[in-house]
Amino acid sequence: MDFFIDRLPLYLSGAGTTLVITLLGAALAFVLAMVVGMLGTLRNRAARAVATGYTETFRGVAALVLMYWMAFAIPQLTPYEIDPVFAAVLALGLNVGAYGAEVVRAAINAVPRAQIEATIALNMSWWRRTRSVVLPQAWAQMLPTFGNLVIELMKATAIVSLIGVADLTRVAQEQRAATGETIAAFTGALVVYFVIAQLLIVGMRLLERRANRRLGRLPASDTGLWALLRPPPATAIGGGRR
Template identity: 45%
Template sequence: MNTVRISALVGAIAFLVGLAFATFSELKVFLPALLKGLVVTLQVAGLSFVLFLFCSLLAALGRTSANLALRFAAGIYVEIFRGTSLLVQLFWLFFVLPEFGVVLTPMTAAVLGMGLNFGAYGAEVVRGAILSVPRGQTEACIALNMPEWKRLFRIVLPQAFAIMVPGMTNLTIELVKATAMVSAVTLVDITSAAVKQNLIHYRTVEIFLITMLLYYCLCQVVRYGSKLLEVRVSRYRGALN
């Protein structure tokens, strides 16, 4: 079934792209600029994704820690970045921090802003997954005198990972689409490139149709990758049933 759906998706995309090439005479003029924007979007999304995963795990472990200071620090991080606008956070990183002597490149500001923001949301997904692991699993590890780090990384997290995949997939797709905001810190991503090309060539339908297709393809890659990942980790779900 997945193979049929993938084939249909690839065929539909190929048809639309072929139609665009056949119908829109100026495609070759603005497409290179959109592809350059795509490279920037992929760079921001890829680096932000790594930071997003790291922050999610670190904050979730802090939120579930027995240490009060760690729980407090993780809670402050989650509430600040989840309770304020991503756009404002990008402005702070790129425009406000220089007022205090901290100057970040546009790419660094974009990756930090995206990664920290989505990490705050991901922390709650990971925390919920960790808490979903039956308490008996942990108690059995304690009875076997298993060290805490070993209990966490060999017993709890593998089972929690199987639970968190769908939620983290949704956040990853949202992260890809949210890269459109990085133009606020002067990066020329797909959306910014599309706006600029439209101002030059006035081909609104063609330019933004191609832009939409590019975002759609990126999100479908994430969705398909998550499906493969779910199949690989499905064996851990049996331990929770």
């Protein structure tokens, strides 16, 4: 315990780096997932081809190898060098974005046809339908899976330790090498990863509850952190329609 308390500032700074890469990677993955996922629902063949091309390419590529490629191959192919943190954010964002795009596409396609017909009867444009009806309803469907993806992404950020970024894993390795305290060094890292994951889970579940409140599946007053202790609504997944 003393070992860990003494090195807490080191572990916290490593955790900070891990968190920054997680958030930047998640932001990139989110934007890619939304754009590519929506392209995949269009009738236009070219749009769908772009979506499929992106998803199949980056779903099938290991984020670690992609990061190595950007960090080591790009400087040889071009006159540019990529900052290691940036390379990791790109690799993770592209990789997780490909999974996210499938989630977005499926959630949009799961919005009941009857809802689309109502927007046609109100003569809405494609964009208005998407913005006012389709995305707000698909959003509640996406969030649980997005939660899993964010946590996967956070744990995958450990790959940056292999290209010299001082993240949480790197800090643990260095402390072990310096002191030989293998058990304490890695247990400390495990605990900090676990705490970060819990923070992300709480954040995602608050977003989920808000989305369900907006669809009238939870009472409007059911807000705040304590609400998380109550069980989720039975209709939260699967559209909630009779």
